Amino acid sequence: MDLDRTALVVVDVQNGFITDLSRPVVPVIADLVLRWTAAARPVVFTRSLNHPGSLFERLFDWRKLAHAPETDIVPELASAAAKAAVIDKKGYTLFNEQGRVLVEQNGWTHLVFCGIDTEICVLKSAVDAFEAGITPWILIDASASHSSQAAHEAGILIGRRFIGPAQFITIADLGDRVDLLS
Numbered sequence: 001m002d003l004d005r006t007a008l009v010v011v012d013v014q015n016g017f018i019t020d021l022s023r024p025v026v027p028v029i030a031d032l033v034l035r036w037t038a039a040a041r042p043v044v045f046t047r048s049l050n051h052p053g054s055l056f057e058r059l060f061d062w063r064k065l066a067h068a069p070e071t072d073i074v075p076e077l078a079s080a081a082a083k084a085a086v087i088d089k090k091g092y093t094l095f096n097e098q099g100r101v102l103v104e105q106n107g108w109t110h111l112v113f114c115g116i117d118t119e120i121c122v123l124k125s126a127v128d129a130f131e132a133g134i135t136p137w138i139l140i141d142a143s144a145s146h147s148s149q150a151a152h153e154a155g156i157l158i159g160r161r162f163i164g165p166a167q168f169i170t171i172a173d174l175g176d177r178v179d180l181l182s
Helices: 024-038 055-060 075-082 095-105 119-133 149-163 172-179
Strands: 004-013 043-047 083-087 109-115 134-143
Touching: 004 024, 004 119, 024 075, 024 109, 024 134, 043 075, 043 095, 043 119, 055 109, 075 134, 075 172, 083 172, 095 172, 119 149, 134 149
Parallel strands: 004 043, 004 109, 043 083, 109 134
Antiparallel strands: none
């Protein structure tokens, strides 16, 4: 992994996605972001924003994450997010117009994903990276689902078929690969 062309992407770690199931991953991600930024490596945050009349409302009857404080990045990551690129998205993926431009302008060839929800926004962003010719990595111990452990595991299962089984790693595996987190 070429660290000069690698960014960490923290997906949707927002107040509205924090439940008893997803809360344990927050300090893990906060520590990872701290170590990543201490090594002067780029971090990107995504933030899911729902809006009136969205497909989320129309098809799922889901009205959450429309306003602060639900849309805010969790307090444990807020200061790091204030110093990083934050991509607001109305759908599932980092790869909206703003996200694509950011990735292209920086010449990133590897993206390391973590966050909430493994089976939805984390996976969709990783698959879109794959389809854009960018090597995706998903940190399974720095990702979670706010709805169930089964959903998290389903995301990993399906994701391995989408982007390759070796692309699902732990933070320790990442440290072994990049000598960054030891």
